[in-house]
Amino acid sequence: MAVILIGQLNFAQNPILRESDPNFLYVADPAAEVFNGKVYVYCSHDQPDAVNYEGMKDYVILESSDMENWVNHGVSLDPQLDKGFEYAQSNMNAPDAAYKDGWYYWYFPSDITYVGVAKSRTPIGPWESAVTNEITTIFDPTVFVDDDGQAYIYGNDHWVDIGDQGSHVMGAKLKDNMVELDGPWVRLSKEVVNEAVHVFKRNGIYYFCARVGKVTKYWMSDSPLPTEYAKFKGELAPNSPYSPNHTSAIEFNNEWYLFYHRGDVNHGSNYRRSVCYDKMTFREDGSIEPIFYTIDKGVEITVPKPVKRSKKGTKKIKAPTAGLSIRHEAEAFTEKSGIKVIQQTDRINCQDIGDISTGGWTSYKNIHFGNNYEPTSFSVRVATPNHGGSIELRLNDPKGTLVGSIPVDSTGGWNDYKTLSTSLLGIRGSHTLYLCYVGEAEKLFNLNWFEWTPPAKKIDSTKFLNEKKNNEK
16 A cells, blocks of 8 residues: 555745746746646747747646646747647647547637647657648637537637627537537627637536636636536636736646746736746535635645555565655656656656766755654656766755765666666755766666655664664674
8 A cells, every 4th residue: 555645735836937047938818627637738939039929939838746846848849940840830829639449639829810720759758740831710719628528619719700890709529539619600699809718617507718808808608518507707817917818727736726927926918927826715506616826835735635545465664654645747847957858658648867977966845754753765767878977865955964965876778767766864844955966987877756655653773773774794
């Protein structure tokens, strides 16, 4: 039996990316999705010297396994430069992503009112074009895959009327190939909207969101393509500071969050925006409490309660403590130096940190080691063909207090992963943990995750140390 997560309440920062972050970018129009238990946010990209929207030429992906620590994958799709997207034209405004039958699809605007599509076997690429030309006419495309596997595309006819005159929330079915319409566009809102349509589903209710004037409003329906207009409910979110808003909503760890952008942070503007998110609260009838925007550490993030899993034949491993194991993905670092985020070549949708050079490090905020100074079990999952490296564990600084070291010898190859463990002493409370990498090879090893076990009860430290010394003999 293994316990993989501990329940606790954390607070995340807004905006997600800060000017002080390595490789900081201005990102906007967040299309948040949950794939394989992680959050991916597909964003448009504002230039640091932008005075209009003309510089929006490519797209960025943000990723998190806990809604607190984020990986910035940087520019991940550039339709105007990447091979196969020769049809793509004009500004690269608000995108969206969806998954079906082993493929991830990335929908983006081409020539303002048309829709191009990229596809990949992983949520972060590499991406190839799924079509040879635009698939339809709509503004701000968003795609939703229902529980039965039927996919729908939505948007608004802000620039080109595809139904009644005026701009409305519009929707249509997609064929199983995800790149062709399966029927006509249907008008879903009686009211006129401006742009930024988004659709999500909760408890059998379909929610249609769009910007109306300066604020985001929403509608509710019991159908993804209602034959009568969806019911208008009112304001969802206020005007986004210094920028017309664009939102998306996800459920993650049994909580709902609204993503949006704003231009009043990071020395931004109407054309240099940053992505944020805040918690959503639903009333008993399914309607939504209007969103209150926060800044800095204002978003409560609920980490799941312990989930016990057991498998027949699983070998029980004795640990020096009786606490609950907590796993942290290596790529979900706070800061880094001398490493890269890489894709595992033998496992789809799995990332590591790699290209690790000696002297490199990654840091992880708010790692809690328990409330007493008893031994803490600590493990890493690594792969390498090399000999003689090590991982030093330090507190609060790359040259901070050394609390443990894990020798890393050859595991057999870059894709041959092994779990290595040690025990840490003399630590309690929360710290920023630095994993510092040392060795002789040009590239030391790949690191998949680390895991630690805060002590659940007092242990006789002297007895434990004596037993450890005897075992080492």
